[in-house]
Amino acid sequence: MQVSLRYGKGHATLTLPEHTVVLSGPEIPALPNPEAAVRDALRSPIACGPLAEIVQRKREAGIDSVVITLSDITRPVPNELLITALLEVLNANGVRDDQVTLLIATGMHRPSTDEEIEIMLGRELPKRCRVVDHRAQDLDTVTKVCDDPPVSVNTLYKDADVKIVTGLIEPHFMAGFSGGRKGVCPGLVDLETVQRFHGYDTMGDPNSVEGRLDGNPCHNIAHKVAHVVGVDFLVNVAITHDRKPAGIYCGDLDEAFLTGCRDVAGWTSARVDEPFDLVVTSAGGFPLDKNFYQTVKGMCTALPALKDDATLLMLSACDEVGEPDFIKLYDRFGPDWQAFLNHIETSGVTDKDQWEYQMQTRVLQRVGIAGLILANDGLSPDVQRQIATTPCPGDGEAVSRAQGFIDVWADVNPDGRLAVIPEGPYTMIQAAVPAGA
Secondary structure, three states, rough: EEEEEEEEEEEEEEEEOOOOOOOOOOOOOOOOOHHHHHHHHOOOOOOOOOOHHHHHHOOOOOOOOOEEEEEEOOOOEEEEHHHHHHHHHHHHHHOOOHHHEEEEEEOOOOOOOOHHHHHOOOHHHHOOEEEEEEEOOOOOHHEEEEOEEEEEEHHHHHOOOOOEEEEEEEOOOOOOEOOOHHHHOOOOOOHHHHHHOOOOOOOOOOOOOOOOOOHHHHHHHHHHHHHHHHHOOEEEEEEEEOOOOEEEEEHHHHHHHHHHHHHHHHHHHHEOOOOEEEEEEOOOOOOHHEEEHHHHHHHHHHHHHEEEEEEEEOOOOOOOOHHHHHHHHHHOOOOOOOHHHHHHHHHHOOHHHHHHHHHHHHHHHHHHHHEEEEOOOOOOOOHHOOOOOOEEOOOOOOHHOOOHHHHHHHHHHHOOOEEEEOOHOOOOEOOOOOOOO
């Protein structure tokens, strides 16, 4: 059979044995008229009054500033669709464009480039409104809002008269689902708060996984912080496999988010009755496979499908490892992930970006470095080894090498169980519960 996987800005087509199991959710229905759907959702939100009423109520005390948050380039959010509709409501209720700041909730990610801002917002929106990146490590741009535990948040957001959070609801490998409260934490908070959100104990908790909110410490920390900081109105979206809007969830921070999570869980879940010997997947394509940091998500998503000592073949078009602090971890520990785990467990300090390497070690504990095969052309083989992966062997480009690896593996393991996850981290793999568990 031929299967197409998201890879870079296109797809990689692989030929797989006919007994391969394809792990994907059901077809996601696209909204027939996304523009009308957003306007309807703004007029009839979930568990709160319409945005227009909220703005009118705020105007009684005077509105000087409105902040609309948006995800950075690593999330395929239809920002133009959402923010254009939001501005229509704001303008119709007396708020001028020059009173609105579009605040990119970068969390600990690097600032956006001009090219990325145009990709995220198009050409017109940056001309209409001020666009600002959150910079978590710039203490002059954050203000403390809580002492126990200490929480600081972007000052522009804190001081805004109307706070609107936008985002994408999708499975998230540590927080259960993205979207909702994550637009504030980690999106708009300081390094110290992110360090708690992504601390060793939080990342090591077995409940910090995709699809789980109850008992998930990562979700609980973000939820608490978002409520301390405050959100006036939430606008979240779910998308199809072709990145078209499938659902618009506006209204109350919690209720609108949970409604979207229920839909997304139904659309993205794939059941595994028995684990596999080889799983082939991708990092989800652009923009998620821009760097290795984000590629880790696709690895972790595959975990419920992997036997102990299985092989995971990961296709990613990334041409950079990540930000400097992430790179420093590999410079220091390289592929010695056991030494890295020992360090973060005993140091008492949460280094920036250590959480992503810690999540990668979940996969390494299952399959080892020899079983984590990376098909990639953007990073040199030496770098791929340094980041605790095994470069996919063979000649030619990454996709050709991946095909060759599958062919050889299938010849050597004719009875081996093989699965493919075409959508990578956008699919939520659900393993069957063992009898008696």
